[in-house]
Amino acid sequence: MLSGAVRSRRPPSPPPSYHQSVPRFPPKEGHLDADERRAAASLGYGPSRKSAHAPGGYNLTPGEWKLLLVLVVIASAVRLFRISKPDSVVYAIPSLLYQITFRRADQSRTLKIPDSTKSILASSPRDTSRHDISWTFTPHWPNCSSRLQPSCQGLMGTLISRRLQSMFLRHFKSKSPHVAGDLS
Amino acid sequence: MRMVPATLGIATVPLAYLTLRGLDCRATTSLLASLFIIFENALITQSRHILLDSPLVFFTALTVFLWTGFCNEDKHEPFSDAWWGWLTLTGLSLGAVVSSKWVGLFTIATVGLGTIRQLWTLLGDLRVTPRLWIRHFLARALCLITVPILFYMAMFQIHFLILENSGEGDGFMSAEFQHTLGGRGMADTYAGAFQ
Numbered sequence: 001m002l003s004g005a006v007r008s009r010r011p012p013s014p015p016p017s018y019h020q021s022v023p024r025f026p027p028k029e030g031h032l033d034a035d036e037r038r039a040a041a042s043l044g045y046g047p048s049r050k051s052a053h054a055p056g057g058y059n060l061t062p063g064e065w066k067l068l069l070v071l072v073v074i075a076s077a078v079r080l081f082r083i084s085k086p087d088s089v090v091y092a093i094p095s096l097l098y099q100i101t102f103r104r105a106d107q108s109r110t111l112k113i114p115d116s117t118k119s120i121l122a123s124s125p126r127d128t129s130r131h132d133i134s135w136t137f138t139p140h141w142p143n144c145s146s147r148l149q150p151s152c153q154g155l156m157g158t159l160i161s162r163r164l165q166s167m168f169l170r171h172f173k174s175k176s177p178h179v180a181g182d183l184s
Numbered sequence: 185m186r187m188v189p190a191t192l193g194i195a196t197v198p199l200a201y202l203t204l205r206g207l208d209c210r211a212t213t214s215l216l217a218s219l220f221i222i223f224e225n226a227l228i229t230q231s232r233h234i235l236l237d238s239p240l241v242f243f244t245a246l247t248v249f250l251w252t253g254f255c256n257e258d259k260h261e262p263f264s265d266a267w268w269g270w271l272t273l274t275g276l277s278l279g280a281v282v283s284s285k286w287v288g289l290f291t292i293a294t295v296g297l298g299t300i301r302q303l304w305t306l307l308g309d310l311r312v313t314p315r316l317w318i319r320h321f322l323a324r325a326l327c328l329i330t331v332p333i334l335f336y337m338a339m340f341q342i343h344f345l346i347l348e349n350s351g352e353g354d355g356f357m358s359a360e361f362q363h364t365l366g367g368r369g370m371a372d373t374y375a376g377a378f379q
Contacts (some may be wrong), residue, residue, distance in 0.1 A: 058202060058253075064211055068198050071215070075197040075222045079190045079231045 189238030193231025197221050199245040206252040239284040244291050247277040251295055258302065262320070268327075275327040279335025292332065299324050 060068075200221050204214035221227060230237050254270035261267060278295060281288030306312050306320055350365040 058205060060205065064205075067211070067215065068201055071197055071201060071218050071222070072194060075194045078222055078228060079193045083186050083190055083232065 185234050186232065189234060190231050192238045192242035193227060196227070196242050196245045199242075199249045203245070203249040203252050206249065206256055236285050240281065240288060243277055243281040243284055244288065247274060247281055247291050247295065250274040250277050251298065255298070255302075263323070268323075271323065271327040272331060275329075275331030276335055278328065279332035279339075282332060283336050283339045295328060299328060 197218050201214045201218045204217055205211070209217075227241065230241065250270055250273045254267070254274050257264065257267045257270050274295065278288075278292055281291045303317070303321060303324070306317055312320075348366050350362070350367045354362050354365065
């Protein structure tokens with residue numbers, strides 16, 4: 001029978017010679033082991049920090065200076081792109097003008113809607129099976145003059161108009177044998 | 185003219201990187217923050233127009249950067265040359281912020297709160313003698329209050345030296361001030377004798 005207080009103790013660390021000469025997972029630079037972390041925490045430092053604060057001054061590696069230079073170059077490209085034309089943008093999506101024409105022998109209907117795709121689908125004739133359908137998509141940047149429109153159109157606008165075209169194709173192709181689309 | 189706000193917008197990016205590095209963030213974290221700032225739509229738009237917001241954002245970023253450097257140096261070695269340098273530059277930058285726009289007063293308030301916290305911590309530090317604490321207080325008062333005020337007034341002095349003639353904005357100024365401008369088109373009026 002045990003008498004007195006019994007305390008569980010952490011077993012002593014093995015002697016240094018116990019460890020392999022080459023550790024299986026070599027510690028990373030600046031890595032703190034459990035004892036070092038506990039010592040740092042007792043001094044009020046943050047986790048994984050050997051000191052309470054960053055050292056004075058800035059110690060950037062040459063690689064970081066190069067990275068900073070690359071960042072400045074990218075920032076310059078973004079900020080200075082067509083700087084003389086502030087309405088032009090680098091990567092904005094221009095609005096699209098849709099013009100869809102439904103033709104029949106007895107009627108012809110043209111929808112010109114610059115708003116949303118849903119509104120076009122909602123306002124198309126109910127029965128389009130006997131219609132000839134054609135449409136035009138025009139990527140349009142509202143603040144650009146007509147002369148500058150082609151240069152204002154971004155890559156995203158072109159990609160989106162192609163995607164919309166394929167969507168309209170899928171939507172109408174099953175209903176009408178005469179479907180034609182045009183991307184301008 | 186558009187180059188000035190654009191250049192300031194570009195310069196904000198490395199400042200953000202260096203500020204985060206000064207706050208002991210990893211390089212990848214700082215890089216991510218810089219990329220966010222590069223491609224932030226509102227900041228891009230701001231940098232493309234001739235507005236006062238771009239200088240405001242730049243000088244705010246500069247103030248935070250310099251203040252971070254000062255805080256690091258303060259914990260490292262107070263009253264060194266580098267410590268005085270960071271502190272004085274912070275004061276100059278604060279003056280530039282408030283000279284850009286009065287919204288910059290919020291930046292002064294932010295730095296002021298940080299200063300109060302630093303002084304409070306020093307007050308509770310038994311290793312800091314009262315004499316040393318007063319030195320800390322006076323140094324901060326000199327660099328973070330007097331220097332920005334002098335900078336702000338110097339900006340006005342430069343304005344008065346350059347813009348000495350009458351112009352379209354005269355209407356915003358008082359009659360007394362308009363009388364000091366050259367080429368004024370304002371007729372003299374009699375001062376009221378019974379007011």
